[in-house]
Amino acid sequence: MLQVQNLTRRFGEHTAVDDVTFSVPSGKMTGFVGANGAGKTTTMRMIMGVLTAHAGAVLLDGRPVTADDRARFGYMPEERGLYPKQPIIDQLIYLGQLHRMSQGDARSRAQELLERFQLGDRRKDKLESLSLGNQQRVQIAASLLHRPSVLILDEPFSGLDPVAVDSMVELLREHTAQGVPVLFSSHQLDLVDRLCDNLVILQRGRLVTSGSGDELRAAAPRRHRLTVSPDAGWVREEAGVRVIDVAGQDAVVELDNDDDAQRLLTAAMARGRVHEFSRIRPSLSEIYRGVSQ
Numbered sequence: 001m002l003q004v005q006n007l008t009r010r011f012g013e014h015t016a017v018d019d020v021t022f023s024v025p026s027g028k029m030t031g032f033v034g035a036n037g038a039g040k041t042t043t044m045r046m047i048m049g050v051l052t053a054h055a056g057a058v059l060l061d062g063r064p065v066t067a068d069d070r071a072r073f074g075y076m077p078e079e080r081g082l083y084p085k086q087p088i089i090d091q092l093i094y095l096g097q098l099h100r101m102s103q104g105d106a107r108s109r110a111q112e113l114l115e116r117f118q119l120g121d122r123r124k125d126k127l128e129s130l131s132l133g134n135q136q137r138v139q140i141a142a143s144l145l146h147r148p149s150v151l152i153l154d155e156p157f158s159g160l161d162p163v164a165v166d167s168m169v170e171l172l173r174e175h176t177a178q179g180v181p182v183l184f185s186s187h188q189l190d191l192v193d194r195l196c197d198n199l200v201i202l203q204r205g206r207l208v209t210s211g212s213g214d215e216l217r218a219a220a221p222r223r224h225r226l227t228v229s230p231d232a233g234w235v236r237e238e239a240g241v242r243v244i245d246v247a248g249q250d251a252v253v254e255l256d257n258d259d260d261a262q263r264l265l266t267a268a269m270a271r272g273r274v275h276e277f278s279r280i281r282p283s284l285s286e287i288y289r290g291v292s293q
């Protein structure tokens with residue numbers, strides 16, 4: 001497990017990351033979300049050691065992360081960083097060798113990853129001759145080349161078409177299945193919903209919340225859907241009920257606890273027929289929107 005403990009980073013007077021603590025569990029995909037400028041990139045740079053933290057620590061399996069640990073991390077930086085004018089395969093082999101792979105191993109792994117991204121026949125092309133989306137695929141291949149022990153990916157899905165997103169997702173799932181902790185930032189909440197077991201939400205440099213989907217859902221407001229006849233308008237007058245929406249026979253309401261839910265159901269049955277009364281399971285993107293207001 002990777003742990004970020006009380007990380008803080010200032011730029012001049014501005015505190016970009018302020019006492020942030022969260023975990024990236026092994027074998028789980030953790031989505032890192034927050035508005036522009038929330039501090040995601042700065043946090044990832046501190047995890048990778050490319051930016052010094054002014055306070056706090058990064059732990060791997062309970063002990064401070066070392067340079068050797070970080071050499072085994074896979075990192076896709078925001079600024080990307082491959083060379084536009086060099087052939088793709090040469091760059092990947094070079095990077096693999098920097099990660100202590102043999103030339104042969106680096107070549108076959110690079111070839112395998114490029115083929116996964118349908119770029120096998122472009123391997124001798126210069127990076128700049130590829131479309132932006134394909135350049136992005138090569139950047140991803142670069143971060144996965146050395147079979148990393150931890151993956152830190154800054155906006156890995158931006159600019160990818162749906163097919164590329166799917167092959168990327170499949171590759172990342174293969175890594176989490178082997179126990180690799182994966183942290184990725186994204187503004188694509190639908191993807192975060194689809195992929196994440198775990199979520200970390202930052203706002204203006206501070207942690208808003210973090211945890212597994214189930215933990216975050218348990219802490220989210222309890223919304224229920226009620227469908228009754230003849231009409232649901234009466235719920236507006238019920239004590240302990242916050243009405244989110246009422247239209248004809250349908251109402252969506254927020255309740256504080258199970259007792260209020262039982263009271264509402266009893267009231268509904270006394271007034272007519274109850275066609276549906278169910279708890280609405282919030283998506284992670286709804287939770288994000290809820291806590292980021």
Ligand SMILES: Nc1ncnc2c1ncn2[C@@H]1O[C@H](COP(=O)(O)OP(=O)(O)OP(=O)(O)O)[C@@H](O)[C@H]1O
Nearest residue numbers: 011014015016034035036037038039040041042043
């Ligand atoms: N090198 C730097 N010098 C000065 N300020 C910086 C530097 N890097 C980041 N910042 C500031 O720190 C804050 C956090 O930036 P950061 O890039 O970490 O946010 P982010 O959540 O990754 O945003 P985005 O989603 O737009 O990529 C911003 O206010 C940014 O302007």
